[in-house]
Amino acid sequence: MLQHDEAFVETSALFFPFDLFGSAGAGAGADLLADAFHEMLADNKHERKATRARSYDSSVRMRRLPLETLRDYQHWHKRACHLVRSVLHKERFLLWVTGNHLGVLPFYEEVARLGPKTLVVQLDAHLDIYNLSDCTDELSHGNFLLHCPQPLPPIINCGTRELLLRPDYIREYYQATFPASEIAVDPRPALRQVRRASAAAERVFLDIDCDVFDPAYFPAVTHPLPFGLSPHQVLAILDAAWSDRVVGVAFSEFDPGRDRNDQSLATLVWLLEYLLLKRYEPAHTRKN
Numbered sequence: 001m002l003q004h005d006e007a008f009v010e011t012s013a014l015f016f017p018f019d020l021f022g023s024a025g026a027g028a029g030a031d032l033l034a035d036a037f038h039e040m041l042a043d044n045k046h047e048r049k050a051t052r053a054r055s056y057d058s059s060v061r062m063r064r065l066p067l068e069t070l071r072d073y074q075h076w077h078k079r080a081c082h083l084v085r086s087v088l089h090k091e092r093f094l095l096w097v098t099g100n101h102l103g104v105l106p107f108y109e110e111v112a113r114l115g116p117k118t119l120v121v122q123l124d125a126h127l128d129i130y131n132l133s134d135c136t137d138e139l140s141h142g143n144f145l146l147h148c149p150q151p152l153p154p155i156i157n158c159g160t161r162e163l164l165l166r167p168d169y170i171r172e173y174y175q176a177t178f179p180a181s182e183i184a185v186d187p188r189p190a191l192r193q194v195r196r197a198s199a200a201a202e203r204v205f206l207d208i209d210c211d212v213f214d215p216a217y218f219p220a221v222t223h224p225l226p227f228g229l230s231p232h233q234v235l236a237i238l239d240a241a242w243s244d245r246v247v248g249v250a251f252s253e254f255d256p257g258r259d260r261n262d263q264s265l266a267t268l269v270w271l272l273e274y275l276l277l278k279r280y281e282p283a284h285t286r287k288n
């Protein structure tokens with residue numbers, strides 16, 4: 001094991017455009033983000049003036065994991081688990097950018113292996129434990145947590161718009177949930193609990209499903225749900241969760257075919273760079 005100050009210095013940004021069994025089109029989102037991320041890193045390299053990007057640009061390695069052949073799809077799950085595990089094993093900070101939310105299942109499975117002191121702060125409009133009559137029992141992007149080997153890691157959801165599932169059922173899978181409607185009235189209980197749980201955890205992972213945003217701010221999702229979080233509320237939650245114990249962030253459900261003037265793309269690229277700065281810039285020089 002590396003010492004803490006040596007660990008998680010490098011970032012592996014992995015782009016895995018998986019979008020079977022729901023939100024077809026979100027795979028193109030992972031590809032587009034890979035292009036934009038690559039361009040951002042290339043621009044940093046070409047810039048001659050010292051910019052804030054110098055804090056992270058030599059520490060970030062990106063890799064695209066194409067899904068092109070039948071064989072790629074046959075082994076998608078095993079391959080993704082292997083990749084996530086190898087990044088965590090090497091104690092690198094993990095950016096896992098995938099298509100639909102099901103593409104985050106390997107991330108949960110590998111995080112679950114780290115034990116109960118590892119926390120997941122999930123930003124998602126849905127609680128992906130759907131078992132209702134019109135839902136498939138087969139693995140899908142709406143029920144993948146049911147297929148994750150139990151016990152799940154402790155999960156705190158912020159931003160759900162769930163109106164059907166009963167609280168006792170939800171409690172079997174989630175440590176806590178803070179619906180967007182509660183956050184709208186008073187965000188303080190959610191921020192307090194996220195801050196407290198993150199401070200007590202050994203490691204923290206963030207799982208950002210883009211449908212957590214209100215569609216007014218982020219139109220590019222396959223299943224937009226109204227009354228979502230604003231980008232400002234998302235920033236406040238990320239801030240509450242943040243510390244140097246955050247060692248991985250997943251992004252999913254960006255469907256660029258539904259974007260408006262690249263509004264959603266710009267939101268994600270900004271957020272990716274913001275998180276890298278948060279991770280790498282010395283705190284005393286940071287202005288946001």
Ligand SMILES: [Mn+2]
Nearest residue numbers: 125126209211
């Ligand atoms: Mn969702």
